[in-house]
Amino acid sequence: MLNNTSAMTNTQRTFFGHPRGLSTLFFVELWERFSYYGMTAILLYYLYTSVSDGGLGLSQASATAIVSIYSALVYMSGILGGWIADRLLGMRRAIFVGGVFIMCGHIALAIPGGISALLISMALIVLGTGLLKPNVSSSVGQLYARDDLRRDSGFSLFYMGINLGAFIAPYFVGTLGQKVNFHLGFSLAAIGMAIGLAVYLLAGRHLSAEGLRPANPIPRGLMSAFGSRISIFIAGLGVLVLILGPTGLLTVSTLVNTVTICSVVLPIVYLILMLRSRNTSRIERSRLLAYVPLFVGAVCYWVVNEQSSSVLAAFADQRTNSVVFGFHVPSSWFASLNPIATIILAPMFAYLWFRLGARQPSTPTKFVFGLVLGGLSFVIMAGPALLHGTDTPASPIWLVASYFLVICGSMCLSPVGLSATTKLAPAAFQAQMMSLWFLAPAAASGINAQLVQLYSPEMEARYFLGVGLAVIAAGGLMILVGNWSRRRMVGIK
Template identity: 35%
Template sequence: MSQGRESNGFAGHPRGLATLFLTEMWERFTFYGMRSLLVLFMTAAVIDGGLGLDDKAATSIYGLYIGCVYLFSWPGGWIADRLLGAQRAVIAGALLMAAGNFMLALQSVTFFYLGLIVIVLGVGLLKPNVSVMVGQLYSGQSSARRDAGFLLFYIGINLGAVLAPLVIGTIGEKLSWRAGFAVAGLCMLGGLLQFVAQRRHLPPALPTATTPAERRRGLQILFGAGAALTALIALMFAGIIPAAPVTLARYTGLAMVLMAAGFFGYVFLFGRLSGDEAKRVAVILILFCSVAIFILGYELAGSTFNLFARDYTDRSFLGSWFADGEHPASWYQALGPFYIVVFAPLFGAMWVRLARRNLEPSLPAKFGIGLIQVGLGFVVMAWASWLVVQGGAGTRVAPTWLLLTYMLHTFGELCVSPIGLSAITALSPKRYTGQMMGTWFAGVALGNLLSGIVAGYFGEDTLATAPTRFLMICAMDVVAGCVLLLLARSITRMIGDAR
């Protein structure tokens, strides 16, 4: 068998899956650890070691950061495709992620923002290329088998995400914000060492720019883009370009939409696609829009839900363990990934069994079901926020509201995220695999950015309108899900026999 595809791994899956499983587990531990602290740190008072920002500014910065993390997966895929290869891109990304977290741990506002930028670049290099290598392990195998492999991979992602808020969140909230960021950086270095030691089990994934001229053109593009980005950052830090978080988030969102339109337009017009390839790229465009809508609601977990846990949720459970009598608000960030670890194997087995009976829902049907599930979660949040409004100042509700919301959102994610990752690897023209995986993360980026903007309207001063706003998000997700269900057959015909 070819390198990286030995079938002596877990449950008959390729041995390389374990390597990528552990790499992504530690990457997500690092990412979700600092993510669980980010909004809480930015809104904490300066005297308590935070930045002292208001909710709207903090959530806009959060949305910008998370959005750019996924947006930079797009050029990260291109860099791997053209210049570095997937394995070298993962190594470079891990080093940048570790360095960025160490910068957050420094007592400097400037280094805090620079650290966020460095982490953005690191995740952009690492995340899409790990996913691409998972897909390459299953080349020539059935879609059900590949979906099962991606679900196992997804468990690795969420094991890291479960542990991170419990460990890093506790250190950050109860000991020191800076110590939490530093621990996240150290864990990323551990994940990198594991990847380097086990990379022999992976496909080579060499870059496509093999001639000196191709490499030279690629490097020119890379250095030109890097110089432009550096100049833009320098102008913002110098105050020459206004950098108000809310305004910057809105313009960045517009730029993301224009970039996506430009990329898809270029591929359709000049990508020399066959008829079948054009239909499948059109499906990828539909997935791009669908995942953006899904993530807009789903990623309120790290901002609005995190603040709701801090300000309006009874956290007395295990409170005797802590001096202030409350467990950390960041612990609730572990709920979503915990549910995924519990339910992902059940969903994977369900898809395989349904496929054997020719009853498995189609790709667009799964997306539609996922959007409806996340919409139902906002009905729960609307009810919980209504109870807070009716109770008046100081009212706190039981944790069960967040427990149920995260469960519904998790069921939605299990119908969208791992299925979408698997679908992109199957639908992409081979010469655009890394870049098409980048478009998936660009859709996630747009959803995250919009989520951060929307989260700014759920601050303490607008609590009275929170139930209505939650129901508006519910309506958007449910309508989008129903549209996908209605168009499922047409979209499935566009997919054809892609596996």
């Protein structure tokens, strides 16, 4: 095993006082997020824009549903990617293979190939993101000894790379895609990932040698049996596609419904297995039960947050006055509001919780704030239709206010949920509890795949009010179950 202390001694103060490997992972993640958020900034518009204008000509309901299941699959793929890294490839190889898949996925979209190219792209980007995302984050942790005081600061810098990539992507990929050609926009996303891969190949030597080996490799004697099972599964999937294809059952609707069911059932199964496990003690089981309301609350919050690339993107494109000071703002640029708000608000909330210290609200109470703010971000979006009708373009200020409210909610809920997940996790399921946490936005996206199909200009006010008030009501329920949850967090504050 690599001696982390000596490694850090040799490389310290090369990237803002941190190990040199942090700069490698910072820029890999920056360019991966550039490619992903650049692609999502124009994906919805590509799906519902008419074929004559370079799009696929899908209905808006189908387009928003596809964007939602895309998001759900990306979140769920992290479980598979983590398993492949731990058992087969090791984290460093998983990152590289994932980056190659992502780049090929964007290339598939860059080639005019219709629905077939879209499905191939989705499969490649989902699998690639599952391999890359969780393992890049884990690799950051490997750069530091457990007691290294720079660890939290290093993750903060890494987090800035994520948001910087997400911030700049819509201005480049979005502008090229909407102003010139969608496929050129997707090409730029592929170039972004290619730059990230180049950085990784040139500077990967600065990363921990631990990541080169699987943490828990499959024994050699079992590899052939494992390979046979994978082959049987892939063959069975292929036969299923061949059977369903000619019958007309393999449709976008079938795919959407399947992903919705899987995204909701998977975390339930995950949680039940941990609750019934012999490795879970009585106290740990109590803490898991305390975690259930937090998880459900997180799903409700992410139902709102995850609609930024579907319903809010459609609102930006079709209902927003995009002329600002005489300049026509591409609707894809509004996708940068989320990372802008995060960059501004994250340090403010971190300082707030630090200053409050022991006086800060409990975890369930912070979740209440997050849900109420998230719900309000949708409630105010009913304002344009209620005040001026749906025939008058809305001021962009409505979207700006909505994004800042929902990110304020995220600051109350998301980092707090991550912390609670690590504190309430049974000792035998530390890593799997983190996977469970990331299934909350996956479940929300699966639910959204059904929900967003209800959105239309005619239903606009009722849609935003209905979803927003439902999320606020979830915050009210959290108040009622907060004491119950706190009592079961045995020994945990």
